Amino acid sequence: MGRRIGCALSLLAAPAPTPHSQLRMLIPGSVLRATGQHTGAHAVLGREFTSSMNIITTGALALTTVSMQMAAYASPFASSVLSYDQGSNASAGYTTASTALGSAERFTGEGIFPSGVTPFNPAFGTDEIVSIGAGGHLALGFDTAITNSANHAFGVDLIVFSNAGFADTTWTDADPNNDGTGFTGANPFIFGAGGAATIQVSNDGVNWITATTITLDLFPTLGYADYTSPSPAAAGSVETDFTQALDPTLTAADFANMTFDQVRDAYNGSGGGIGIDIASTGLSSASFVRFLNESGSAFEIDAVAVVPAPGAIAMLCVSGSIASRRRRS
Secondary structure: OOOOOOOOOOOOOOEOOOOOHHHHHHOOHHHHOOOOOOOHHHHHHOHHHHHHHHHHHHHHHHHHHHHHHHHHOOOOEEEEEEEEEOOOOOOOOOOOHHHHOOOOOOEEOOOOOOEEOEOOEOOOOOOOOEEEOOOOEEEEEEEEEEEOOOOOHHHOOEEEEOOOEEOOHHHOOOOHHHOOOOEOOOOOOEEOOOOEEEEEEEOOOOOOEEEEEEEOOOOOOOOEOOOOOOOOOEOOOOEOEOOOOOOOOOOHHHHOOOEHHHHHHHHOOEOOOEEEOOHHHOOOEEEEEEEEOOOOOOEEEOEEEEOOOOOHHHHHHHHHHHHHHHHHO
């Protein structure tokens, strides 16, 4: 389900049967990781006609502006595949590059082990993630530009979602009564991260500049902010924000001994994901991102989101409000 940009968020998803979160551990390989004026002839009709036309024209211009802004911010997610090479050891069945387009997953495993996506229960469907093996790459294009802005929270300009997750230590503790309730333990272990990804950006899809090389681990994806279980059987009603960055200086150790509720609350409405700052590239903006696997282990990509310019969504809402007031004048 894609995130809708505007003054409201889509809150709908279908329910599904109860899953068993630890079954995720059974999946082999790296998959587990202006005003108008009318005069002349129109003047004979009087001021009322002129005023009405001014209102209509002004409203139309405002609506056009809003439409253009909405088009510019229509989707923060990757919208096209520029190229893909699965590499030498991509996970079998996970080689459809188009699965990296659009929103990150909020609900996974339909038809197999259906459950909500949480930091303990990552996406794992073959139609949800794409694998990049050693020597391979994935290049994606965006309709919304990736902008380098110091005004972005924590300096994050781009957010990458993988299929990594926290291992739930309640399955291995001495108390069988809390199995599957979600607990990171004293030494949090993140499974499914795979090898390091070299992340590059480009403004033309030809010339690439490396932004960073990083393991795609923190922060595991959280689909809904009102989940109360680490492996919920149905979709929630409050979508998290996949363009809201978390502090990239945090490490797995900062999540030690956290329950699922504590992890969810720490996200504070964010959908998680690995934050990337493109400042080091020297580019002010880019329209493409490329993931290179120069390590020996495959890694997976679920989705990539552009962090919007601060106030972009509020600007759309304000513009819409102004147009509405002018129409009622």
